[in-house]
Amino acid sequence: MKFSRHRPLSLPALALLIAVAGCSSSDDSAATTVPSPDAEVTELCQNLDKALPREVAGVERRDPEPRSALTAGWGNPAIILRCGVVRPPEMTDPKAVAGGVNGVDWLQEAAGDGAFRFTTANRRAYVEVTVPEGRDSSGALIDLADAVKKAIPEGIAD
16 A cells, blocks of 8 residues: 555645635736825825726726836736826927827837837826837827826926
8 A cells, every 4th residue: 555645735725725826927917116206296196096097098907016006007918107207307308298188298208119108298296108019009198188187287296
């Protein structure tokens, strides 16, 4: 008679193993760096988070890790929004701002890998939106415009 050295898993251990496997690296939720603005901008960003739509450019909201009221995401690959970012150096060139989309001015930059990064201009907080290759940039900016106008007043952010 041969004895097995392996003990069968108990029901709680099996449940834990399944839960851990569900959270493994095969989970492809986006990760992003959370900005660290001052208290005034943080409050504006929290207001923006409450105003953001469930869907942007035809994809559902799916927030990146770590979770924060200063970041949001939609779809996979994700459209990523970060509120309270520092002023991009390119913002000093008045010709760099590409123009407005539904009342919100944006600076457009190539972000690499076919993605584009847009940063609000002429608002009291800088909001950055990165749109991966293959996603609808103009649709994303249109869908986000009302929330930005509602939560982030016009003015110059420092």
